Amino acid sequence: MTDKAPLPEILIIDDNDVDREGIRRYLNPPGTRPAFAVTEADCGKDGIDLVLSRRFDCVFVDYRLHDMDGVQFLRDIYDPRSGLSPAPVVMLTGEGNETVMLEALRFGAQDYLIKGNLSADAVNIALKKACELFELKAGQRRAEEQLHHMQRMEAVGQLTAGIAHDFNNLLTVVLGNLYQLQQRISSNPDKIDPQYVLKKVETMESVARSGADLVRRLMVFTRQRSLEQEVVDLNECIADTLELLRRPLGETVEIEVRAAQESLPVAIDAVEFGNALINMAINARDAMPRGGKLTISTQKLTVDDPYATGLAGVAAGSYAVVAVTDTGTGMAPDVAARIFEPFFTTKGPGEGTGLGLAMAYGFVKQSRGYITVDSSPGRGTTFRIYLPVAPSEATAAAQGN
Amino acid sequence: MAGGTKKRILIIDDDDLVLQIICEVVESFGYDVTSAPDGESGLEMLAKGPLPDIVVTDIIMPGLSGLEVIADVKRKFPGVRIVAMSGGGGSKAGDNLATAQELGADATLAKPVDFPGLLDILKDLSR
Numbered sequence: 001m002t003d004k005a006p007l008p009e010i011l012i013i014d015d016n017d018v019d020r021e022g023i024r025r026y027l028n029p030p031g032t033r034p035a036f037a038v039t040e041a042d043c044g045k046d047g048i049d050l051v052l053s054r055r056f057d058c059v060f061v062d063y064r065l066h067d068m069d070g071v072q073f074l075r076d077i078y079d080p081r082s083g084l085s086p087a088p089v090v091m092l093t094g095e096g097n098e099t100v101m102l103e104a105l106r107f108g109a110q111d112y113l114i115k116g117n118l119s120a121d122a123v124n125i126a127l128k129k130a131c132e133l134f135e136l137k138a139g140q141r142r143a144e145e146q147l148h149h150m151q152r153m154e155a156v157g158q159l160t161a162g163i164a165h166d167f168n169n170l171l172t173v174v175l176g177n178l179y180q181l182q183q184r185i186s187s188n189p190d191k192i193d194p195q196y197v198l199k200k201v202e203t204m205e206s207v208a209r210s211g212a213d214l215v216r217r218l219m220v221f222t223r224q225r226s227l228e229q230e231v232v233d234l235n236e237c238i239a240d241t242l243e244l245l246r247r248p249l250g251e252t253v254e255i256e257v258r259a260a261q262e263s264l265p266v267a268i269d270a271v272e273f274g275n276a277l278i279n280m281a282i283n284a285r286d287a288m289p290r291g292g293k294l295t296i297s298t299q300k301l302t303v304d305d306p307y308a309t310g311l312a313g314v315a316a317g318s319y320a321v322v323a324v325t326d327t328g329t330g331m332a333p334d335v336a337a338r339i340f341e342p343f344f345t346t347k348g349p350g351e352g353t354g355l356g357l358a359m360a361y362g363f364v365k366q367s368r369g370y371i372t373v374d375s376s377p378g379r380g381t382t383f384r385i386y387l388p389v390a391p392s393e394a395t396a397a398a399q400g401n
Numbered sequence: 402m403a404g405g406t407k408k409r410i411l412i413i414d415d416d417d418l419v420l421q422i423i424c425e426v427v428e429s430f431g432y433d434v435t436s437a438p439d440g441e442s443g444l445e446m447l448a449k450g451p452l453p454d455i456v457v458t459d460i461i462m463p464g465l466s467g468l469e470v471i472a473d474v475k476r477k478f479p480g481v482r483i484v485a486m487s488g489g490g491g492s493k494a495g496d497n498l499a500t501a502q503e504l505g506a507d508a509t510l511a512k513p514v515d516f517p518g519l520l521d522i523l524k525d526l527s528r
Binding site: 164167177 | 416418419422423425426429461463466488489511512513514515516517
């Protein structure tokens with residue numbers, strides 16, 4: 001290590017001066033060259049401000065601060081986007097408080113130390129362990145995000161071919177109208193019929209607008225990060241996604257939608273749902289090389305006794321169910337059993353990443369729902385997604401404060 | 402048109418706006434134009450006659466694809482010239498226009514359609 005390398009930044013939050021001093025001495029023993037750059041705070045609020053405004057390599061925080069407890073501290077610095085706090089946290093507490101320590105771990109602390117048993121070794125080992133664990137979690141998080149992005153891009157790729165086709169048709173109409181105008185103007189420049197020109201211009205304008213609409217829909221799917229969950233009508237989500245799907249599927253595949261008459265409010269990320277639907281539809285298309293029929297149906301289903309309805313594993317409750325059925329080749333049981341595994345694919349190299357259905361599974365789990373597959377060779381495949389019906393706004397308000 | 406008789410052109414495309422504009426423009430070139438919104442009705446019109454001199458067909462269409470239309474026309478009406486058009490996309494993207502040529506299309510045209518280019522092709526095939 002050279003002198004220029006910056007020292008790891010450590011934050012100690014404790015309202016007891018002596019305890020802060022103790023940790024600092026374990027980290028930087030007196031009489032030795034400091035190994036860490038130490039910052040101190042004597043209350044939770046200052047600690048939070050520091051953690052949220054600067055980068056620290058590790059934070060030591062006392063569980064009992066005069067203005068808050070350790071769990072409150074962890075909650076306040078938790079970043080729901082990354083699923084992590086901004087820095088690794090080691091929680092400190094007095095003896096006999098091991099249960100609150102477990103709670104601290106549950107709320108995102110990487111390690112804990114009992115104040116009565118502190119030593120230079122204990123502090124340094126906890127620090128090292130907390131940093132390693134934090135890095136591991138952050139790495140896992142990055143990998144998940146990358147996977148997610150790949151899957152998004154795969155879905156976009158699938159849609160792009162269809163949209164290119166639509167676009168070239170739209171441009172053909174524009175170019176044709178322009179050509180006609182040019183011919184008309186150059187052959188008879190002194191006698192232009194304004195009505196004729198207006199009609200041509202209006203056609204081009206309307207076609208350009210549908211092109212813009214197409215781009216807008218596609219852009220939704222290229223967003224890196226997903227939106228937070230919000231209550232949407234499942235039937236509307238399906239209708240929106242279908243607009244994108246008709247081209248890639250419609251040439252050989254007949255699409256039938258049988259939507260429930262009632263609205264189906266669900267708390268989901270609509271973009272993720274669209275992706276899941278696209279992936280199931282693309283798989284269905286590939287299972288029907290000579291064409292066929294894709295049926296998307298929705299219904300509301302109340303599960304009282306999961307075992308009686310053959311839905312073992314599904315919690316009792318009210319569900320919005322979307323079923324995606326194809327008339328394709330179907331799957332053997334050993335294939336059907338593995339389709340939600342990441343990177344499992346029956347497609348050739350370059351045709352599929354094996355991520356589509358794995359991500360659909362992830363979406364469904366995140367939405368506290370269920371996904372099932374029903375398939376056998378020669379008899380087509382049905383995917384069913386069960387999403388918990390969101391309480392209506394009136395019910396939600398009544399349940400709230 | 403030289404000789405006084407207009408050449409007959411059948412245009413097949415499932416996109417009605419595209420079909421309409423191509424028909425209008427080709428008509429303005431001085432051809433006798435008929436149209437069909439899909440491969441099936443296109444082949445029906447050919448079977449019923451009178452035979453067109455040239456068939457201009459889209460490739461990616463619901464039902465009978467343009468490639469199937471081309472193969473059928475080549476088999477049943479070898480004298481009819483064929484222009485294949487495609488804007489890419491579809492289930493197996495591949496190179497549809499190359500396949501069209503292998504099946505016997507006399508000319509190919511990528512969408513968006515270049516209208517002066519289409520005129521040149523039609524002139525060429527009318528000779």
